[in-house]
Amino acid sequence: MKPVSKLLLLSLLFVLPGVFAQTPQAIPDPPAVAAKGYLLIDFNSGQILAEKNADERLEPASLTKIMTGYVVFRELAAGKIALGDQVLISERAWRTGGSKMFVEVGKQVSIQDLLMGMIVQSGNDASVALAEHVAGSVEAFADLMNANAQRLGMTNSHFTNPHGLPDPELYITARDIALVAMAIVREFPEFYGWYSTREFTFNEITQHNRNPLLRRDESADGIKTGYTQAAGYCLVSSAKRNDMRLISVVMGSPTPNARADASLALMNYGFRYYESHLLYPADEPVESFRVWKGDQEWLPVGPVSDVFATFPRGRYAELAARLEKAEANLTAPIASGTPVGEVIVTFDGAEINRLPLIGLAGIEKGNLWQIARDSVLGLFQSQ
Known part of the structure; x- marks a missing residue:
């Protein structure tokens, strides 16, 4: 040889x-941010650049919808469903509390509109409608979520519903949710672009994307916010500068501004002090x-x-x-x-x-x- x-x-x-013309510089410690747990990872190499309590099981709130989207995208890619398919809205979907895209019981809505309602408007009602159409019931869809989580190596997560409303058996870790976020970027670029959509109008109601980084950082193009009283304010964000893409996960921040500041601080730290090359x-x-x-x-x-x-x-x-x-x-x-x-x-x-x-x-x-x-x-x- x-x-x-x-x-x-x-x-x-x-x-x-x-x-070699560059001058080496010392890498400072990651910024101190207000969060129960966080993770900063390079998308291409998988290298962890910063973390805190990344393997602690925490309530995910609407970060759950990242896995919901991934499961639906896989069904679309497999040809089992199509974006134009019409979904009959059940009373269970219509009655689901929390954030909504405001679907109406008994009406039909396309899978594409439901995905946009879930991704941009964080509609819990849209999440239930998608789950019921794909798997027949919320419970059966949760089984699909868990099967995909195991396949992706998400060993410290468990899903019981598609929207993230509190449940004692619903939990994720920062490291695990980063895995499915990266899988969406890697496997479904044709759908990932929807996560940077600034607003979506359905039923004559316009709602804006809740992701604050889309307005604060021009390199940010996703992914999802989350909030419940128990989970605190959460944000999985992704940004690409030149050929380097970073994914940050912030969980359990005390305020909306705190999660945005934490996410932006982690992103700026990674891009400032690290480089990634093929x-x-x-x-x-x-x-x-x-x-x-x-x-x-x-x-x-x-x-x-x-x-x-x-x-x-x-x-x-x-x-x-x-x-x-x-x-x-x-x-x-x-x-x-x-x-x-x-x-x-x-x-x-x-x-x-x-x-x-x-x-x-x-x-x-x-x-x-x-x-x-x-x-x-x-x-x-x-x-």
Whole structure:
């Protein structure tokens, strides 16, 4: 195998020409914000930049609707429902308390309007109508929410309804809700744009998006506010500046202004003191691994998804990468897409990212001569 570490380090140097001209700076502690729990994460790399009580179970209020939206988007993507489908509004949906888009019992409303009513107007009535249409009942829809939460790795969350009104068995963590927020941005860009809609009119009633960052930060484009007396004021926000996107989760702030100030302070901290870069695109070769007893000797390998690194500004020199093979000797046949190792990114000697490496081509079993030759070479290699 070729000398991997030298190859990778040299390729990193060419990703960001001139980066060494920056002067390293000390990273201050994250800002002190008024919240029971918070999390600041880089969307591309998954690197946590700041957190407090991120794994504490807290009441989500209307942050619950982020998961509701995700479940509905998956149903749309699977072709099980369509945006134009008409939903008959039940008495249960109409009677649901809290924030409303003001649907009327017995009327029909499109799924698209209900989604806009939930996303922009935070309509609890819209959330119930969507849940009943997708799953038949609120309770069955909650089962879908929990199944998707488990699939996304939200191990400390549990859902009982689609709107977030208080329930003893309804809870999330800041870390978990960030996972589903990032999943929406990543999986459903065609729907994510709705989260930056400033206002929506339904039934001749115009309501404005409750997200204050849409008015205070031009780079912000989502995602959702929440409030109940028990949960306090909550906000999951997302912003993109240049090629860097950050997600912040603020839960349990004492006032609406406090949650907005906390979210903006965390965003400004992350963008000011950190940078994020694509190191290796998905499905592009970064090295070739020797394969034994195959019709080809070398297998091009690359990451299964884009490899990003997020690190303090001006400290690129402390970034390094290496490859690790899954097995000492790879033996044919190997199908294209087979995991064959990992790419590991470190900063200042500490691991910050790790992604699977896959074979970018298929190698068939060799002929008798190729197998015999490699068997002999293998004997010498093992001595």
